[in-house]
Amino acid sequence: MSELESKGGATIEKGDTVSTPYRGGKHEGEVEQIITDEKQAKQxxxxxxxxxxxAVVFTDQNNKKVAHKPNTVTNLDKED
Structure with a gap:
């Protein structure tokens, strides 16, 4: 499996804290799942x-499960 990279080029792994801007705010949370194939994505x-x-799946600060493309998130554990 190839490693997924964040917007800043850091690898993304399960358990990392990620953040992404979204509609004037942001989604932030701990990575729960990394989707790597279309079958997983459809399910x-x-x-x-x-x-x-x-896709990177996590539950945001509002307790909503969200999925974002890896190149749209910042890995807060590995990037400044």
């Missing part, structure tokens, strides 16, 4: 956002 339920692989 993803209850997550708003990216519907195609690759």
């Amino acid at each position: 993803l339920e209850n997550a708003k956002g990216a519907g195609h692989a690759p």
